[in-house]
Amino acid sequence: MIRNNVTLLDIKAGEKAEIVSLAGGYGFMRRLQEMGLIPGQIVEVVRNSAMGPVEISVMGTHLAIGRGIAAKVIVRPVRRQIYGR
Amino acid sequence: MEDKKEFVVALAGNANVGKSVIFNQLTGGNQIIGNWPGKTVEKAEGFIEQEGVRIRVVDLPGIYSLSTYSEEEIVSREFIAKEKPDLVINVVDAVNLERNLFFTLQLIELEVPLVIALNQYDILERKGLSINGKKLSELLGVPVIKTVAVHNKGLTELFEIVRNALLKGEKKVSHLRYGKEVESRIKELSEIISKKVKTYYPPRFVAIKLLENDPLIKKEIKDEEILKKADKFRKELKEIHGEEAETVIISERYAIASRIAESVIERKSTLKESMGDWFDKIALDKVWGYVFFILVTIGIFYAVFKFGSFFSDLLSNWLESFKPIFMRMPLTPFWNKILWDGIMEGVIAGIGIVLPYIAPFYLILAFLEDSGYLARIAFLTDNVMHKLGLHGKAFMPLIEGFGCNVPAVLGTRIMERDRDRFIAAILATLVPCSARTVIILGLVATFLGPVYALIIYVLDFILILITGRILNKFMKGTPSGLIMEMPRYRKPVMKIILKQTWIRLKDFVYFAFPIIIVANVVMEIFSIFNWIKPVANFLKPVMTDFLGLPPLAGITFLFGILRKELTLVMLSTLYHTTNFAKVLTPRQIFIFGFVTMIYIPCVATIAALKREFGWKRATAVTVGEFVGAIVLGGILNQILKLFMP
Numbered sequence: 001m002i003r004n005n006v007t008l009l010d011i012k013a014g015e016k017a018e019i020v021s022l023a024g025g026y027g028f029m030r031r032l033q034e035m036g037l038i039p040g041q042i043v044e045v046v047r048n049s050a051m052g053p054v055e056i057s058v059m060g061t062h063l064a065i066g067r068g069i070a071a072k073v074i075v076r077p078v079r080r081q082i083y084g085r
Numbered sequence: 086m087e088d089k090k091e092f093v094v095a096l097a098g099n100a101n102v103g104k105s106v107i108f109n110q111l112t113g114g115n116q117i118i119g120n121w122p123g124k125t126v127e128k129a130e131g132f133i134e135q136e137g138v139r140i141r142v143v144d145l146p147g148i149y150s151l152s153t154y155s156e157e158e159i160v161s162r163e164f165i166a167k168e169k170p171d172l173v174i175n176v177v178d179a180v181n182l183e184r185n186l187f188f189t190l191q192l193i194e195l196e197v198p199l200v201i202a203l204n205q206y207d208i209l210e211r212k213g214l215s216i217n218g219k220k221l222s223e224l225l226g227v228p229v230i231k232t233v234a235v236h237n238k239g240l241t242e243l244f245e246i247v248r249n250a251l252l253k254g255e256k257k258v259s260h261l262r263y264g265k266e267v268e269s270r271i272k273e274l275s276e277i278i279s280k281k282v283k284t285y286y287p288p289r290f291v292a293i294k295l296l297e298n299d300p301l302i303k304k305e306i307k308d309e310e311i312l313k314k315a316d317k318f319r320k321e322l323k324e325i326h327g328e329e330a331e332t333v334i335i336s337e338r339y340a341i342a343s344r345i346a347e348s349v350i351e352r353k354s355t356l357k358e359s360m361g362d363w364f365d366k367i368a369l370d371k372v373w374g375y376v377f378f379i380l381v382t383i384g385i386f387y388a389v390f391k392f393g394s395f396f397s398d399l400l401s402n403w404l405e406s407f408k409p410i411f412m413r414m415p416l417t418p419f420w421n422k423i424l425w426d427g428i429m430e431g432v433i434a435g436i437g438i439v440l441p442y443i444a445p446f447y448l449i450l451a452f453l454e455d456s457g458y459l460a461r462i463a464f465l466t467d468n469v470m471h472k473l474g475l476h477g478k479a480f481m482p483l484i485e486g487f488g489c490n491v492p493a494v495l496g497t498r499i500m501e502r503d504r505d506r507f508i509a510a511i512l513a514t515l516v517p518c519s520a521r522t523v524i525i526l527g528l529v530a531t532f533l534g535p536v537y538a539l540i541i542y543v544l545d546f547i548l549i550l551i552t553g554r555i556l557n558k559f560m561k562g563t564p565s566g567l568i569m570e571m572p573r574y575r576k577p578v579m580k581i582i583l584k585q586t587w588i589r590l591k592d593f594v595y596f597a598f599p600i601i602i603v604a605n606v607v608m609e610i611f612s613i614f615n616w617i618k619p620v621a622n623f624l625k626p627v628m629t630d631f632l633g634l635p636p637l638a639g640i641t642f643l644f645g646i647l648r649k650e651l652t653l654v655m656l657s658t659l660y661h662t663t664n665f666a667k668v669l670t671p672r673q674i675f676i677f678g679f680v681t682m683i684y685i686p687c688v689a690t691i692a693a694l695k696r697e698f699g700w701k702r703a704t705a706v707t708v709g710e711f712v713g714a715i716v717l718g719g720i721l722n723q724i725l726k727l728f729m730p
Contacts, residue, residue: 028566033336035570039328047369052369053477062571064567066467066477067566068471069567069568
């Protein structure tokens with residue numbers, strides 16, 4: 001496995017990323033998976049400022065994720081070319 | 086002859102898809118609804134009786150999954166599995182088909198008879214999309230009905246299908262297949278389970294949940310051989326897929342859901358940026374979002390104050406004008422006093438002082454709840470909440486606390502952990518509820534000016550912040566994080582807003598009003614027999630010497646424990662006037678408002694605390710806030726002596 005420490009926090013608003021893995025406790029990670037954050041899923045970051053949670057768009061809904069949890073969502077940035085997979 | 090049977094139908098689905106709206110429409114029930122995830126924290130029941138069929142309808146809390154991550158999920162899962170409703174109406178958000186089907190698939194795994202209500206269908210159409218309901222119904226093996234619950238569309242058809250399904254009583258079970266590796270293991274495991282153990286749950290469901298490592302199911306099964314086998318399978322799946330078994334299963338379930346969703350959604354025209362996205366650019370902006378929030382809050386209180394004080398004067402004067410008529414009645418002075426000073430003054434206080442403020446307040450609150458803006462406030466305040474040891478979701482029960490602290494305390498159940506819940510509940514009891522708003526607006530704002538009212542609010546918010554910080558420090562555990570679905574904005578439906586307002590007002594009219602009047606009569610009797618003085622004298626050291634209030638104020642605080650409005654109502658009864666500037670100094674008005682704001686949660690809130698957290702913690706909160714209010718009020722009094730007469 002490739003070591004990767006890009007997290008949701010590193011993705012700027014308007015950019016997309018692919019979920020790689022979730023690095024946290026059973027409960028929360030499970031909840032995130034059930035909300036659609038499964039490996040391979042592409043999400044778009046809608047809002048990301050140090051003042052508040054990260055807002056992402058996944059499967060057509062918007063999800064607010066606290067910064068502490070967003071830091072545990074490992075992602076791979078998606079380049080514009082693969083836009084809309 | 087047909088025997089009259091009672092059927093049980095449960096409403097289940099994701100959070101904030103409209104279950105409670107459908108529940109209210111079907112049963113004529115009074116569930117509080119609103120546009121944010123997690124209003125319904127407890128199951129509610131209602132009945133439909135039609136043509137000899139009696140149906141008990143149960144509204145379950147909204148959940149995303151049938152795992153056992155939160156209290157709501159356990160409530161819903163156990164209800165469906167153990168009480169075995171005759172039918173489950175799965176309310177599905179048409180706009181979010183894929184995510185919602187993820188839950189539908191699990192309901193199918195629970196093997197309960199299902200009917201799907203494809204709700205909020207109008208919003209989907211506005212987006213230029215449509216869903217092939219027939220195809221969806223074939224793929225899932227379940228009837229599908231399109232509904233727009235807020236406008237009461239499609240609910241008659243829904244009821245017809247539910248009724249027919251109940252009367253036919255057929256139980257068709259359909260299965261959705263996972264990938265080969267997972268499916269073969271589910272099969273093997275469920276075969277052993279069906280032979281060896283008896284559970285409430287279907288064996289296939291148990292097998293799936295064991296592979297997902299569900300802690301509650303593991304506890305229930307206990308059988309060593311099965312658990313060992315499940316563990317072995319989990320390891321094998323992890324080896325094959327390179328992910329934990331639960332991740333594999335969740336991914337595959339989502340794959341099924343998205344395959345189904347893709348094949349039934351039809352696009353008619355292209356999407357454009359919705360008004361909501363555009364509005365969020367302001368409402369969630371790191372600067373403008375807060376500016377907007379503060380403006381909205383101040384606007385609301387100013388509007389309530391202006392409206393309230395206008396009608397308060399109007400109504401009080403009008404009701405007071407009846408006094409001569411009452412005085413001319415041929416009664417003994419005793420009964421005359423009871424009738425006017427006891428009963429009528431109570432009525433005047435209720436209608437004249439309280440109603441003009443809480444009616445517009447509830448109306449605006451219902452509007453806010455329905456619009457979807459509340460969840461935006463939760464988003465904005467997430468960082469501040471973290472400093473209090475909570476996360477943004479705590480803001481929803483806290484905001485509800487502005488209406489009444491009781492649902493706020495119950496509403497803390499949307500917090501995932503007990504520690505977070507308790508902190509949120511304590512803070513919720515400090516939120517100025519509508520009763521306290523009446524006192525602050527009707528007394529402080531009216532006789533000292535709106536700025537002083539604002540100062541009391543600010544002091545209260547500072548107190549909430551400090552209390553939160555202290556609790557966060559002394560209660561073990563780190564705060565958990567926010568995961569919240571952002572609801573779409575919705576154009577509030579007038580009929581629903583008015584109904585919401587009425588549900589809350591009804592509570593005031595039927596429940597609080599009698600208390601106000603009875604308390605008033607009791608007080609009048611006390612005053613006729615001269616019993617007030619001894620009580621007042623007893624309270625004098627604290628009330629007068631420390632807080633600088635008239636001794637009589639202590640008595641109003643005693644009544645205020647029943648309902649906070651009573652402090653002001655009793656004040657008007659004791660002094661026989663609603664012009665409080667005549668009987669209290671500005672400093673006394675300020676201190677009175679401040680102490681009332683925080684001195685004790687009312688009995689209803691104490692009862693709610695007891696129910697949620699037990700006697701010990703309820704008592705601790707009550708005593709703590711009482712002592713806190715007296716001490717802080719006293720200190721404030723000493724400070725104010727320097728500025729105010």
